[in-house]
Amino acid sequence: MDALIVVDMQVGLLNGEPKHDLRGVVERINQLAARVRERSGTVIFIQRCGGKGDDFEPETPGWALLPELYREPADIVVRKTLNDPFAGTDLSARLQAIAPDRILIAGWATDLCVDATVRSAVSNHHDVVVVTDAHTLNDRPHLDAASVIRHHNWVWGHLITQRSIRLARTNELLL
Template sequence: MLVYAILIVDMQAGMLAGAPKHDLAGVVARINALTAMVRGSGGRAVWIRHCGQPGDGFEPGSPGWEFLPELLRAPEDAEIGKTLNDAYAGTGLAALLRELTPSRVLVCGWATDFCVDSTVRSTVSHGFAAVVPSDAHTLSDRPHLPAPAVIRHHNWLWSELIADPPVRVLPTNELLAEASPPHQVRG
């Protein structure tokens, strides 16, 4: 049986400032479905919280520091505070995952091209089997590229990384179907 951990990166109220985030409601719904699947399989959800500098939108204790209220969190979930893009840098994330020994580590959240990207790459560097739900990460349009193009680019890039095992990138519905045991018909 596969044991999952899911890293939900920076899905905090502070992300609502500025330009709209691509398909945010859909991303939140898919993250909720994935966290339920992970918990249901005996895995663990790990909420990554950006801890900003005094006065910025992610300052600890500020309204922007709180997780989006639409996200379904559970008491058994873990939380890791970070100050850099990479959720592993200067945190206890790698030690927590080594303790949990997941078969696969799902990475989702905000922002595709910064904190999610850094965390996917670091998951691989720390020797974990990384899986990216291709439709469960988001960002705003960038000055040179619209958000959907950035998302497509990073999904392709992660699937092409040289890693052992390779990074798997697939839509949430395929991940959910893969994790559901086949129903047996009684006769």
């Protein structure tokens, strides 16, 4: 059984520069979530809680999960205040209770919160699958978004870990 972690896919991410292939990323996350649920897995949405005046301030429009995401009552929402959703939350305990065979990771932003989630999941002794075409960000001052995504996919594929870390496209995981 799988758990799918969807990182910070909230309305507040629509502010600022456009996110790389956001519509496609949302569609692929919805496809993966449906497949995980069909196979008795668990979908976990990570919800960033920003400070006062932040685009992700709790109970403001930007804090809400994107309305385009298909959600089910059994889905879990974990609220976080740091890049790493394992730090200061009950995510680790929830995953321990679920005991997934592997954790699929998708969401926003590739180089910050998605990266922290991948590394922390591995450090917390989980087998991880990074969904290479289901994470996004906007261009950075020094690098375009597509290059950041390629770079992080490469880095994650070369992490030194005692657990499994795999990179896969959505269509491979839907089979």
